[in-house]
Amino acid sequence: MRLPGVPLHDPFVVADERTRTYYLYTSNDPSVSGVEGTGTMVYRSHDLRYWMRPVVVFRTGEQEGLWAIGGGWAPEVHAWGGKYFLFTTLHDQDKPLPVPPPGPWGTPFQLPHHMRGTIIAVSDSLLGPFTVVDPARPTPPDHLMNLDGTLYVAPSGQPWMVYAHEWLQTVDGTMEAIRLAPDLSRAVGDPVYLFKASDAPWLGEQIPAGVPHQLPPCVTDGPQLHRTPEGAPLMLWSTYEKHTAGPDGTISGGHVQTYAVSRSGHLEGPWEQRRPLVRDDSGHGMLFHAFDDQLMMILHRPFENARGKLYEMRLDGDELRVLRRRTDLDGGG
Structure with missing residues (x-):
């Protein structure tokens, strides 16, 4: 299989040096994997050009007592403590959440608010099967609509989950983080605010002059952490950029891949927003090193x-x- 023929949302690559194999994780697509159900599948390749048919490594329907079986968004797998940990986002539309009170940007959207959050599952193998560490609840506080949780390990060795707090609740979406227990089994303490989507100074700059607009709602999506050579956290993240006005004055747009860097060198920031890396309705990117480094x-x-x-x-x-x-490698387009 080649990438042009592979349905692929929220891709995440693990380059396994031991087997010289790239593992490409994404949400299960039964039309490709042949396995029904919500979950995670993985493609494998030795050269980033040709990929084996995917195998399913996680299914929500196989997890006893799991609080939600919908979603299966943005899976990623991290090595930690001799095991592999899957982070993925689930939701349950039958578990409503109250609409929060007005914030700095006014009243949150009067759309249905329901439980949505990132869970963690564990396996001894990159090929699973993965078992949820706490089936009763998501890892961040369950009153928060959050998604796309990722692992960050501070220089001290403290593991964190960084996640996007949904614009549905905040209007101006935020990035937040919460400390994890050493075995990643639970969150510890309260969430820490990192930044909000509208901190990106270039948002809205492509809207034609003279077109009235109000910046929010603003989306935060797809955080992924990397370190600079000096050790400072660098975060890839995505948002939705408004960029054209239609004949009736409406504004359209698309996703954009961008990044930010912590000026303090610590996860808590403050975070400096940088220029977009890729536009053209692109997003949810992540960094990895190929086997040639x-x-x-x-x-x-x-x-x-x-x-x-x-x-x-x-x-x-x-x-x-x-x-x-x-x-x-990716076929163009």
Whole structure:
């Protein structure tokens, strides 16, 4: 299989040095995997060009007492303590949440608010099966609509989950973090605010002059942490950028891949927003090193009917640059 023929949303790559194999995780698609149910599947490759048919490594329906079986969004797998941990987002539309009180941007949207959050599951193998560590609840507080949780390990060794707090609750979406127990079995303490979507100074700059608009709602999506050569946290993240006005004055847009860097060198920030890396309705990217040590980024484009796109990257100090698009691997488009 080649990437142009692979339905791929929220891609996440683990480059396993021991087997010289790339593991590409995404939400289960029964039409591709042949396995029904919500969960996670993984493609494997030795060269980023040809991929084996996916195998399913996690299914919500096989987890006893799980608080939600819908979603299965944005899976990613991290090695920790001699095991592998799957982070993925679930939701249950039959478990409503109250609409929160008005915040700085006014009243949250009067759309149905329901339980949505990131869970953690564990396995001895990159091929699963993964078992949820706490089936009773998501890892962040369950009154928060959150998604796309990812692992960050501070220089002290403290593990954190970084996640996006949904714009449905906040209007101006935020990035937040919560400490994890050493075995990743539960959250410890209260969430820590990192930044909000509208902190990106370039949001809205592509809206034609003279077109009235109000910046929020603003989306936070797809955090993924990397370290600069000096050790400061660098976060890839995505948002929805408004950029054109229709003949009736409406504004459209698309997803955009961007990043931010912690000026303090600590996860708590403050965070400095940088210019977008890729536009063209692209997003939910992550960084990994290929086996030749080339820094790579994979993301999906477009948001609907998405496919994986690969880029060679370079990190100069705390500045992340796109070197070239690998159309020979991802098929162009």
